Amino acid sequence: MPKTLPIHFAPLQGYTEVFYRNAHAACFGGIDTYYTPFVRLEKGGFRHRDVRGIDPGNNQVAHLIPQLIAPSFEKAEKILSLFIEKGYKEVDINMGCPFPMLAKRHNGSGILPYPEEVQTLLSLITEYPQISFSIKMRLGWEDPEECLKLAPIINELPLRQVVMHPRLGKQQYKGEVDLKAFEAFQNACKHPLIYNGDINSVEDIHRIQEQFPGLAGIMIGRGLLANPALALEYRQNRALEFDEMREKLQSMHKCVYNQYAEQLEGGDEQLLNKMKTFWEYLMPQADRKLLKAIHKSTSLNKYNQAILAFFNQR
Ligand SMILES: Cc1cc2nc3c(=O)[nH]c(=O)nc-3n(C[C@H](O)[C@H](O)[C@H](O)COP(=O)(O)O)c2cc1C
Numbered sequence: 001m002p003k004t005l006p007i008h009f010a011p012l013q014g015y016t017e018v019f020y021r022n023a024h025a026a027c028f029g030g031i032d033t034y035y036t037p038f039v040r041l042e043k044g045g046f047r048h049r050d051v052r053g054i055d056p057g058n059n060q061v062a063h064l065i066p067q068l069i070a071p072s073f074e075k076a077e078k079i080l081s082l083f084i085e086k087g088y089k090e091v092d093i094n095m096g097c098p099f100p101m102l103a104k105r106h107n108g109s110g111i112l113p114y115p116e117e118v119q120t121l122l123s124l125i126t127e128y129p130q131i132s133f134s135i136k137m138r139l140g141w142e143d144p145e146e147c148l149k150l151a152p153i154i155n156e157l158p159l160r161q162v163v164m165h166p167r168l169g170k171q172q173y174k175g176e177v178d179l180k181a182f183e184a185f186q187n188a189c190k191h192p193l194i195y196n197g198d199i200n201s202v203e204d205i206h207r208i209q210e211q212f213p214g215l216a217g218i219m220i221g222r223g224l225l226a227n228p229a230l231a232l233e234y235r236q237n238r239a240l241e242f243d244e245m246r247e248k249l250q251s252m253h254k255c256v257y258n259q260y261a262e263q264l265e266g267g268d269e270q271l272l273n274k275m276k277t278f279w280e281y282l283m284p285q286a287d288r289k290l291l292k293a294i295h296k297s298t299s300l301n302k303y304n305q306a307i308l309a310f311f312n313q314r
Contacts, residue, residue: 002209006032007231008163010196010221011067011092011136013037014277018053019263023255024224025061027248030231031224032217034061035136038069038094039079040107046082054086067136069094071106071117076124084131090160093122095137098169109138109169112146118153125157136163136196136219142170144181151188163194163219179211192216199223202234225281228252250311253278268300275303287313 009016009024009031016024021034039050052058054066066083068091070076076093083091095118097108104110111117125133135154140146147164154162166182167175177197186193195208196219205218224230229240229248240248256278257271264270279294290313293306 002206002213004235005205005209005215006217007205007234008033008194008196008217008219009035009224009231010219011035011037012221012225015225015281016221017049018055018058019256019259020278021064022058022060022259023252024228026255027252028228028232030229030233030235031061033063033065035092036064036066038067038097038108039082040069040102041075041078046079051082054083054088056086065090065092065134067092067094069097069102069107070121071111073120073124076121077127080124080128080131084128089130090132090134092163093124093133093135095135096163096165096169098138098167098172103141103169109141112138112140112150112169113142115149115153118150122153122157125159129158132160133157134159134161134163136165138165138167138169139178139181139185140168142168144168144178144184147181147185148188151185155188155190159191161192161194161216162189163196164189165196167197183212186212186214194219196221199230200226202230202237202239205234222281226284228282246311249283253307253311272297272300272303286310 007030016037025031036054039046039054066088068076068079070079080091094108095111097103102108102110106114106117111121137147164182164185166177166179182195193215194217195212195215199205199208199218199220200223208218209215220230229245233239257275260271260274264274276295290310294303294310297303297306
């Protein structure tokens, strides 16, 4: 039996928000580390929801790491100061985001073609030795050679780990993950390395683990949104029974719903929209009619009826 690797829940802006993370940890678990979606500066300040999302008072998961995205040392330092003020000792730096609006300003994977800018940004890491840093990155913006050129810079830094999603920024989420290029980076990288990308089943985890025996962990995003039990099933080496899955999912749904119902002030429509995102990636293999009724519900009332029908299915 290969050893069980730590599973990291990837940050997903708009999905793995604080209420989702709390509910997931309480109802499913199996995760070693959760990450906040990236915090960024908007017109020099912070977005309220980002500040709420990292506030330790709102977070109930055992191990949470806040993530920042910035194109420069100064901006990154400002966000880091917020994390330090909130008491965090571990921080992740995003060098993987492919969104063109951010990438064109050298945020996320947009910085990868520019080794000097990467070096300046990451000098933050040596300036704050009291913080344990990780980076989450892609192969490059348009060429997988980019990460190999960055390897000497990255290797010099006292990093806790590197998370690699083996796609290019310009690909967004299209095409296949490039496992050959991942291997080349693994050979060049001296830090503990975590694989991230297109893991949708326990078999996928085992396959990646076999192919890359030196890995320090696996990070999963959309696969966990689709099957919140995935990490638990991997850890316990068993698939959840239908009834057990339903029970856990129902309590997770209730937990997310109640937290949003308490916090949101925009009425039923806002709550309805928030809850619909909960279902966007969830259980794509479930009964299509039941899912469609949820996705298409036009009022909170209709949504609640659709949910009831979903959880009452045999
Ligand atoms: C809607 C969406 C939002 C995302 N937000 C973030 C983010 O805030 N920070 C980050 O590092 N990655 C973000 N990602 C990338 C994921 O963390 C992950 O790297 C990517 O989805 C590949 O992993 P997966 O195939 O397991 O989902 C996002 C991805 C998606 C689809």
